[in-house]
Amino acid sequence: MLIAFETNVLKWPGMNEAFLFSFILSTAGALLVLPYAKRRPKGTPTSWGEAMLASVYVFGLMFVAFGIVPDKFIAHADAELGWNKNLIIYGPGDIFKPQALGGNFPFTMSYEAVRDIVVVVIHVWYFGLLIFLWSVWQKRGDGTPSKELATSSFGRPLVKKS
DSSP: OOOOOOOOGGGSTTOOHHHHHHHHHHHHHHHTHHHHHHHSOTTOOOOHHHHHHHHHHHHHHHHIIIIIHHHHHHHIIIIISOOOTTOBOOOGGGTTOBGGGTSSBSSOOBHHHHHHHHHHHHHHHHHHHHHHHHHHHHTTTSSSOOOSOOBOTTSOBOOOOO
């Protein structure tokens, strides 16, 4: 018996290149802030051009993260996976079969609800990533010990006598 198996990963059912590309692009683009935060000292003045470039970069990333990524997943779930309100989740062994249809589960759960839960998880991922990056940016340079010697009230460095 010959079993046909698709070896091209991009042709597998459920594979959506637009969603995966936008998800990876936005997450990696946001994480590019980490090396920049390590190089930029706290209190460095920002020029007008730097501020504009950074604002366009952040706006673009947030547009992709909160606009394109969830939209691509919703389009993928609706069109390619066929998750809609008519498909009821029964689960393995009918453990999620709703009471309205003779099961034991207390409410009816459709695949559309699962789609919406996944979209909420995507948003939570990006909110958490933003909060993490804001925290790293605000705390940059705080943990490094100062290499300057303490000075006396006369302005001379304090040195221990041996």
